[in-house]
Amino acid sequence: MTKMQVKDVRYKYLGQKNDVLKGVSSDFPVGKVTALLGANGSGKTTLFKILLKVLDSYEGSVHVDGKDTKYLSRSELSEIIAWVPQEEESLFPYTVGEYLLLGRAPHLGFFSLPTREDEKIIIRILTELGISHIGHRDTMSLSGGEKRLVFIARALVQEPQVLILDEPTAHLDIGNKARALGVIRAAADSGKTVIFSTHDPNEASLVADNVEILNGGEIIRRGTPSEVLTEDILRSVYGAEVMVREINNKPIVELSLNNFKR
Amino acid sequence: MKYNARFLALGIVFGLVFFISLLIGRYSIFSHGLIPDSLGMDILLNIRLPRILTAAMLGMALSASGAALQAAFKNPLVEPSIVGVTQGAAFGAAFAILFLASSAIAIEISATIFGLLALLLTYMLSSSLKYGGKILKLILAGIAVSAMFAGGVGIMKTLADPTKQLPELTFWLLGGLSGVVWKDFFYLLPLAIFGIIALLILRWRINLLTLKDDIVLSLGTDPGKLRALVATFAVMATAAVISVAGIIAWVGLIVPHIARKLFGVDNSRVIPASLLIGAVLMIAFDDIARTLSAGEIPLGIVTSLIGAPLLIFLLSRRGGGSFD
């Protein structure tokens, strides 16, 4: 069942000559993970911002539960969709708990303060992610991996139905990568619609139900990992020689040594 | 939680400072025994009490505004007098006294409008600067705009005031509570309380402004609108007290720093804490201004003399210049 749908979305940044997105159409099913692949600068972040209505002067339409998001306020949308951006800067040494509380904003009245209930949700999410021991730590003193998990926690605290993550595994060691990907899979299994972008096709292979490739401002391929992650497609998108093998019905992508002739 | 205990302690300190301040002054009210004579009672009720209450409101308004502006602009070095709001409000008040009806309402509306104008100018000027990081740009722009409006007050006083309606320039530029009577307290009370209560109500949501604008949008709040709202309330509270007290600086900068050191960075604690700490400090400063010597020391001088070194001390410790 489709949770979110994108129809023919075009977008051009002010001052740019060309459209970044040239007519993107897609749909994202409930309870499934969709991985978005694309070269640097292909427009993944732009697409996400449009899904979130952070950018709102686009052509085309975006639908959630069948409703066009043009007619939903950002406030209503924020109760449904949560975002983990590539970077979050913070000048403020909030504690982890205080920082996560900010994620409850969509569900609180404009003049209200967080309640005991909100604090309970925070504790629950921290426990689920296995990081409840850092609840009182200063956010500025966390390691890269811990920070990323906190940012994901901040989105989960929003209790969204749709979770969008922009390159959630960037700069993480493999242990933290595994944790982040594990969260992504668990979120989908618990009924959320998850969309994440990555540069690593193997991550898509590991946790995604669907893979979409964004190239030249359009979705050029959509399907299961096995269907999309083929040598021909990857070579044409990334311009690199790859070898694809199958292990346990999942494609494993490796760079071919032909790239590195000595 | 330890914060509750600290709040309680602060509250007790406030009560003590308030009470003791009533008892000190150039006139010794206990000269005739434990019960003050009738002049002493008069001085207590009609000179000291309104003045101390005004000092408390002054401290609260400037501190809450400072804390709110620091969060809104993600800049730990701003306060109303650095971004031009204080000087703009003083200009507005002088303008109203000279050219509009000298009623309290006209003065406060004019002070608020010019305070907002100054803030807007500072903000726009800072975006167009080519030099320095974001924090520095805002301060540089603020310096320029503050100077402009302070100069404007000077011009109005020296050139446009043949009938000597305006208080002396030294009052505007150095600030002071020497002439405060009950009437002045009532003038500032409604607008100042309105601004302070509005900031109190928003004290948690202000935290959102410390995140990147994109993220705030994804959380369902328009950061631009929230920032404008917060700035407006901060300006209102500042304008109300500045029209009675003249230009007072530094307090809005130091107090939030102290509050953050004691209560962490969550503004839902920092703003109420700033109110208390600001009230205590300003009452103490004014006590010094009116008791230390026979001649009154302008309040702005006391806040600068003590405030500036205090700030340097705070900033030179761990993390200076950021929100630590």
Place this chain on the structure above:
Amino acid sequence: MNQNVAIFSAVLIVFIAAAGLAAFIIETRNPSQNEENFIVVTDALGRTVQINLPIERVIITGKSAWPITSAAYMFPSAENLLYGLSPQTAEIQLFHMVDPAIDSKTSSDLGSNSPNVEEIAAANPDVVILKTSLKNDIGDPLEALGISVVYVDFENLDSYVRDTRVMGKIFWDEAKADEIAEYYEEEYENVLSKTSSLAMGNRPKVLLLYYKAQSGTISFNAPGAGWLQTSMINAAGGYALSNELTGTGWNTISFEQIAQWNPDIIFMVTYSGNPSASNVKDNLLGNSIWSNITAVKENKVYAVPHDCNNIGAIGSWDNPCSRWILGELWMAKKIQPSLFANLDLAEEAKEFYMRWYGLNEDNAITVVNQITGDL
């Protein structure tokens, strides 16, 4: 935790507001009035002020207290009532002669430029006389304590006469006030009647300069158009160049502007003994840059007479102190010598001190002899 904080803050604010409200009720109580024994005066700001009798102590304080004091001492009864003068007043020979007991009436606390309201109240005045500009800072808080405050201005003949009459009521000597008023009006009229017909274009250009040397910086300043000095020059038959200045404080004037104006006559004041007006005048005359100014060329640079040992502005005859009328006569004689050839300023001054300050002839002559400047 957030709840507690909210409650606490709300309580704090409610407390302050409640305190304010309670005070409002207190404030609207009327101060006790002794129905039978009081006088009512209308002061320079047009307010009706009630002063309870008997009046035993009058305090004149704040900025501009000195000139007001000099006017007060013209009333013989003032001696017994005045208190809180600045200690420097007692150093002035003239005032010592007027009031030999002046030392007991000084107070360093009250005599400062920004006196503390509580201290003024503690001195128990029956009425406080202040310059109009001190209403916000000193007058209002004093009235909040129920102390009678009377504002005076003294910046031109009309207000001088009016304020003198007010002081006459306070010092219980309205007859004397009438005398004083008559004298000032007559003398002023004597001057004006001879000069008013002179066309502005035919008058000498006169510039009054206040030389100020403060902490290393030197400035020449001129009074504003609305000031006493300017109107004095105009009345004395000159064209006051300061007519063209709008500022309300002393206007700092550059040498270029002075050169541009090229005054025919310069009146010099310094309000101090170091340097005195005469010192500055001598320096000027020897200074080559100034030698091109008409006033210098024709030797018409005059140091304004000062009869208070060069201490402060109180004794300078251009100031709104009681001897400004002598200053008016002096200016008339300097500006229009042919019209006022019969004026003998030394004689006028001697008679002034004898008549208005009760000095005997010897003392009066002593004072005249120590007048600095170009009498």
